[in-house]
Amino acid sequence: MNEPVPTLDDVAKMAGVSTATVSRCxxxxxxxxxxxxxxxxxxxxxxxxxxxxxxxxxxxxxxYTIGAIVPTLDNAIFAKGLQAFQEALHAxxxxxxxxxxxYKPEIEKEQIRTLVAxxxxxxxxxxxxxxxxxxxxxxxxxxxxxVAWAFDADGPVPSIGFDNHAAMRAVTQAAIDRGHxxxxxxxxxxxxxxxxxxxxxGVKTAMAEKGVSPDALAVIETAYTIEAGEAAFARLMxxxxxxxxxxxxxxxxxxxxxxxxxxxxxxxPGDVSLTGFDDMELARIVQPTLTTVSVPHREMxxxxxxxxxxxxxxxxxxxSRLLETEIVLRASLR
Amino acid sequence: MNEPVPTLDDVAKMAGVSTATVSRCxxxxxxxxxxxxxxxxxxxxxxxxxxxxxxxxxxxxxxYTIGAIVPTLDNAIFAKGLQAFQEALHAxxxxxxxxxxxYKPEIEKEQIRTLVAxxxxxxxxxxxxxxxxxxxxxxxxxxxxxVAWAFDADGPVPSIGFDNHAAMRAVTQAAIDRGHxxxxxxxxxxxxxxxxxxxxxGVKTAMAEKGVSPDALAVIETAYTIEAGEAAFARLMxxxxxxxxxxxxxxxxxxxxxxxxxxxxxxxPGDVSLTGFDDMELARIVQPTLTTVSVPHREMxxxxxxxxxxxxxxxxxxxSRLLETEIVLRASLR
DNA sequence: AAGCTCAGTGTAAGCGCTTACATAAAGTAT
DNA sequence: ATACTTTATGTAAGCGCTTACACTGAGCTT
Numbered sequence: 001m002n003e004p005v006p007t008l009d010d011v012a013k014m015a016g017v018s019t020a021t022v023s024r025c026x027x028x029x030x031x032x033x034x035x036x037x038x039x040x041x042x043x044x045x046x047x048x049x050x051x052x053x054x055x056x057x058x059x060x061x062x063x064y065t066i067g068a069i070v071p072t073l074d075n076a077i078f079a080k081g082l083q084a085f086q087e088a089l090h091a092x093x094x095x096x097x098x099x100x101x102x103y104k105p106e107i108e109k110e111q112i113r114t115l116v117a118x119x120x121x122x123x124x125x126x127x128x129x130x131x132x133x134x135x136x137x138x139x140x141x142x143x144x145x146x147v148a149w150a151f152d153a154d155g156p157v158p159s160i161g162f163d164n165h166a167a168m169r170a171v172t173q174a175a176i177d178r179g180h181x182x183x184x185x186x187x188x189x190x191x192x193x194x195x196x197x198x199x200x201x202g203v204k205t206a207m208a209e210k211g212v213s214p215d216a217l218a219v220i221e222t223a224y225t226i227e228a229g230e231a232a233f234a235r236l237m238x239x240x241x242x243x244x245x246x247x248x249x250x251x252x253x254x255x256x257x258x259x260x261x262x263x264x265x266x267x268x269p270g271d272v273s274l275t276g277f278d279d280m281e282l283a284r285i286v287q288p289t290l291t292t293v294s295v296p297h298r299e300m301x302x303x304x305x306x307x308x309x310x311x312x313x314x315x316x317x318x319x320s321r322l323l324e325t326e327i328v329l330r331a332s333l334r
Numbered sequence: 335m336n337e338p339v340p341t342l343d344d345v346a347k348m349a350g351v352s353t354a355t356v357s358r359c360x361x362x363x364x365x366x367x368x369x370x371x372x373x374x375x376x377x378x379x380x381x382x383x384x385x386x387x388x389x390x391x392x393x394x395x396x397x398y399t400i401g402a403i404v405p406t407l408d409n410a411i412f413a414k415g416l417q418a419f420q421e422a423l424h425a426x427x428x429x430x431x432x433x434x435x436x437y438k439p440e441i442e443k444e445q446i447r448t449l450v451a452x453x454x455x456x457x458x459x460x461x462x463x464x465x466x467x468x469x470x471x472x473x474x475x476x477x478x479x480x481v482a483w484a485f486d487a488d489g490p491v492p493s494i495g496f497d498n499h500a501a502m503r504a505v506t507q508a509a510i511d512r513g514h515x516x517x518x519x520x521x522x523x524x525x526x527x528x529x530x531x532x533x534x535x536g537v538k539t540a541m542a543e544k545g546v547s548p549d550a551l552a553v554i555e556t557a558y559t560i561e562a563g564e565a566a567f568a569r570l571m572x573x574x575x576x577x578x579x580x581x582x583x584x585x586x587x588x589x590x591x592x593x594x595x596x597x598x599x600x601x602x603p604g605d606v607s608l609t610g611f612d613d614m615e616l617a618r619i620v621q622p623t624l625t626t627v628s629v630p631h632r633e634m635x636x637x638x639x640x641x642x643x644x645x646x647x648x649x650x651x652x653x654s655r656l657l658e659t660e661i662v663l664r665a666s667l668r
Numbered sequence: 669a670a671g672c673t674c675a676g677t678g679t680a681a682g683c684g685c686t687t688a689c690a691t692a693a694a695g696t697a698t
Numbered sequence: 699a700t701a702c703t704t705t706a707t708g709t710a711a712g713c714g715c716t717t718a719c720a721c722t723g724a725g726c727t728t
Contacts (some may be wrong), residue, residue, distance in 0.1 A: 005474070059714075059715040354709080
């Protein structure tokens with residue numbers, strides 16, 4: 001057993017050429033004459049040779065690998081965008097390495113270092129909020145990074161995303177326009193999460209603009225899960241006066257709220273209106289269907305991939321791009 | 335700009351020791367005396383040194399990396415198990431590399447080669463069905479592999495999973511016991527997917543055992559998505575005589591069927607009963623709630639991680655393990 | 669025909685680490 | 699005090715690739 005794995009040298013010997021030629025056959029076939037290439041390829045097949053990636057990275061100082069760190073893979077929020085991201089990378093010969101940080105900054109930091117140590121040529125990050133020195137670190141390691149799912153033209157690295165503040169402001173305006181005055185919010189945890197914070201601010205802005213005092217806004221910050229949404233909604237409903245509209249930080253929270261409403265015998269949208277964010281598949285499945293914000297996940301993933309590859313290849317200094325969101329009016333808001 | 339990234343040599347020089355000592359400080363701190371270690375660590379911090387992973391893998395011939403290839407990340411089916419898998423790996427210093435094959439064998443093959451080339455110490459695969467030579471390839475490369483989400487004590491590699499056939503048989507029995515005789519199935523695509531095939535077989539077995547002719551079973555094979563489930567259900571309902579129970583290959587298909595039923599004005603479970611598989615969160619959210627099969631995702635991920643690490647470290651030849659599933663009776667079956 | 673260019677190939681120097689082995693110093697047993 | 703361990707560190711040989719540079723010979727130009 002333990003038959004040794006074939007190396008470039010073995011291939012070279014079998015084909016009767018130098019290692020350089022084998023390497024060129026594999027990486028720049030055009031630079032090798034056809035007869036030679038045939039010999040080499042025959043040897044590659046015969047030996048079942050696969051290049052050793054670590055050796056290649058080390059010698060070439062280039063890994064054709066892009067790393068992405070998302071807060072979670074546990075729900076579908078990032079899955080769609082990431083899928084598009086990965087497809088775009090794959091089409092140009094890059095590999096995607098994904099890891100999840102469980103919304104924990106220290107884990108994210110570790111993952112960033114891990115990915116850099118693994119030779120990632122570039123990094124996709126979600127949102128801006130992290131220690132500033134991490135950006136310095138990336139700069140020092142010459143690893144370009146791009147932020148997605150958030151937008152800030154003046155951030156430390158470029159971003160491709162949408163305006164969380166404006167989107168949530170628009171949703172809230174829609175609620176106020178329908179006569180709602182007592183508004184509550186179930187928000188994601190804002191600390192360390194600029195997206196959550198901006199969404200919360202968006203609600204406040206809309207209220208202020210429409211002459212509804214934002215001071216009266218009841219806010220519960222909680223984890224982005226269905227269960228948390230359920231619990232938060234129950235707590236909100238226990239307060240008096242009761243809110244007539246509950247703005248949720250994302251669809252999961254809204255779905256949880258909906259479940260809770262059912263348990264409590266509260267009719268949505270009859271007694272209370274509800275809105276979400278993300279327009280996950282789930283939003284169309286629940287009863288009543290969810291008014292929410294549709295985000296161009298696939299477009300974002302695609303654009304992020306293109307931009308990041310350009311940055312890695314030095315053909316772009318890194319350009320930010322703002323994508324449009326859209327309010328999807330469904331049954332849960334009345 | 336382009337300040338060079340510090341290397342082990344730089345650290346060694348700054349600390350006034352040899353590279354071997356620095357390496358030992360990082361990997362086997364116990365073998366270095368404290369005063370030396372302090373000097374080294376100070377240099378590491380001062381330089382912001384991070385070991386180069388490719389170099390380490392190459393020199394040590396060990397990457398502490400485990401690869402996993404799942405059919406999809408697009409829904410939550412594998413997310414939970416994978417999360418547990420990753421946590422268990424992380425706890426023992428391993429890193430997980432995930433990629434998704436989009437249910438395509440040729441992509442999976444490529445991913446397997448990619449992960450091996452990247453020096454994965456071991457591989458987690460889903461289900462057994464793939465070219466036999468892939469198993470040979472892994473054996474030749476000395477990369478242990480483990481199959482999850484399926485069980486076969488005599489497979490080419492060990493497995494940790496559950497009995498798809500028995501579980502689906504039990505669900506079907508439950509339907510027949512409630513008086514259903516005209517049964518239909520919305521199955522996943524069986525070609526290249528042993529889990530889907532086994533689930534389909536489970537339905538047939540139960541029918542045969544209960545004296546219901548399996549020949550009458552209407553089967554539609556389709557992709558594991560909500561939309562596909564919707565379309566399939568509509569097609570099934572157009573047939574006469576209509577089935578009174580529709581067994582679905584997983585929860586997504588069942589949810590799709592439910593949506594379709596609503597559109598068509600068919601009452602579930604009044605007119606037609608419905609069952610799913612996986613017990614995703616979704617199963618408790620839809621109306622009516624879904625009768626389905628609960629799978630111990632977390633336990634499976636954890637067990638798979640433990641076993642695979644043992645295989646990688648040579649402390650286990652690879653032991654298969656069968657986990658129990660459980661039928662969860664909810665409103666959709668009557 | 670001399671001098672070019674240039675395509676195709678080979679030579680060999682690393683890339684940044686780990687680790688077997690060598691060495692030195694200190695501790696222990698006799 | 700001698701010989702033998704043990705412990706801490708250093709030396710240097712790779713690991714399997716890529717690529718700058720050198721080389722060769724064929725085809726051009728003049």
